[in-house]
Amino acid sequence: MAPRHRRLLIGAGVLAIVAFAVALAAWQVSRARCFALDGDIVCRAETQAPLVALTFDDGPTQLGVDAVLPVLERHGATATFFLVGAAVERRPDLARRIRAAGHELGNHSYTHQRMMLRPAAWYDSEIARTEAALARAGGGGSGLFRPPYGKKLLGLPQAVERAGLTMVMMDIEEPTTTDPAEYARKVVAAARPGSILLLHTMVRGNQTARDALPLILDGLKAKGLRPVSVGELMAGATRGTVSAPASDPGSGRSPP
Numbered sequence: 001m002a003p004r005h006r007r008l009l010i011g012a013g014v015l016a017i018v019a020f021a022v023a024l025a026a027w028q029v030s031r032a033r034c035f036a037l038d039g040d041i042v043c044r045a046e047t048q049a050p051l052v053a054l055t056f057d058d059g060p061t062q063l064g065v066d067a068v069l070p071v072l073e074r075h076g077a078t079a080t081f082f083l084v085g086a087a088v089e090r091r092p093d094l095a096r097r098i099r100a101a102g103h104e105l106g107n108h109s110y111t112h113q114r115m116m117l118r119p120a121a122w123y124d125s126e127i128a129r130t131e132a133a134l135a136r137a138g139g140g141g142s143g144l145f146r147p148p149y150g151k152k153l154l155g156l157p158q159a160v161e162r163a164g165l166t167m168v169m170m171d172i173e174e175p176t177t178t179d180p181a182e183y184a185r186k187v188v189a190a191a192r193p194g195s196i197l198l199l200h201t202m203v204r205g206n207q208t209a210r211d212a213l214p215l216i217l218d219g220l221k222a223k224g225l226r227p228v229s230v231g232e233l234m235a236g237a238t239r240g241t242v243s244a245p246a247s248d249p250g251s252g253r254s255p256p
């Protein structure tokens with residue numbers, strides 16, 4: 001092969017590797033729990049108070065609401081439900097039931113698509129239509145937003161800020177097990193004052209989370225941690241946020 005051709009080939013190879021590395025880095029940043037390229041994210045609260053926030057994503061679904069509300073009531077726990085705007089419009093009665101039981105409603109987009117690489121107006125519409133649906137169901141005004149699939153690259157953080165909302169992630173995600181006891185054990189072991197827990201109890205296929213919920217609430221109680229909504233958690237605590245550009249994506253730091 002002529003030297004010139006070899007150089008071209010090597011150049012193309014290097015370019016491909018760089019492009020792959022950039023894409024991989026962007027994907028990692030887009031899904032990181034506590035990091036965004038721009039804008040603030042709450043992923044836990046910096047507090048010594050023995051409180052943790054319980055959050056439930058998606059829906060509302062009949063199955064999820066019927067399963068979760070009585071358990072929360074029995075344990076005297078409050079929570080934040082991040083609901084999908086279109087689902088709220090289909091079943092505003094379910095959103096009203098959650099609200100009437102004393103829980104907080106948050107915005108989880110209108111169509112539950114990955115919120116990446118879209119025009120600004122699309123983000124604005126997803127957020128605004130859901131805010132309107134929540135308000136019509138009597139549960140507007142929490143000021144909280146959680147991105148579907150945790151995706152929040154460029155564009156979305158600015159749209160959330162334009163809407164005057166706070167982006168809320170979590171520091172404890174669902175364990176990958178189908179055993180409710182093990183699921184609960186892992187969640188409780190990871191919980192500490194200021195933690196934000198995420199459970200997908202609304203999803204039909206996730207009976208494990210529904211079965212684990214009472215065990216989690218028992219475990220939190222035994223650990224001296226009281227489950228509250230995100231709003232309650234943040235009210236008494238310094239917000240644990242990460243602002244971009246942060247040198248360490250893994251650690252929260254307080255805003256100035």
Ligand SMILES: [Zn+2]
Pocket residue numbers: 057058108112147148149
């Ligand atoms: Zn979701």
